[in-house]
Amino acid sequence: MAIRITDECINCGACEPECPNNAIYEGAVDWKASEGTALKGMVVLKSGLTVDADAPQEPVSDDVYFIVTDKCTECIGFHEEPQCAAVCPVDCCIPDEDHVESEESLLEKKAFLHGE
Secondary structure: OEEOOOOOOOOOOOOOHHOOOEEEEEEOOEEEEOOOOOOEEEEEEOOOEEOOOOOOOOOOOOOEEEEEEHHHOOOOOOOOOOHHHHHHOOOOOOOOOOOOOOHHHHHHHHHHOOOO
């Protein structure tokens, strides 16, 4: 499953540079599928959303840092544990029960994001 950031986030930013997929963004900031990935042109994300990889997408949250579910692999294939959760000083990076994914599915997402 993907990781999500709860409203308890203190906006310290410790998590953002740790993400190998560039899936973490500051609140109210547009995100792009291409940032931190090999995605280019029109792509269909795992959620079924079709986007131009370089086009800005609406922020998921306006108040706190957020994780783009379509880019989160829980660090599978990169690290032993999600790095955002490992560095969060207030433990607000938690599993997203609404987006449960198997390890195999997360590895497929990693391969898709990075052109492997």
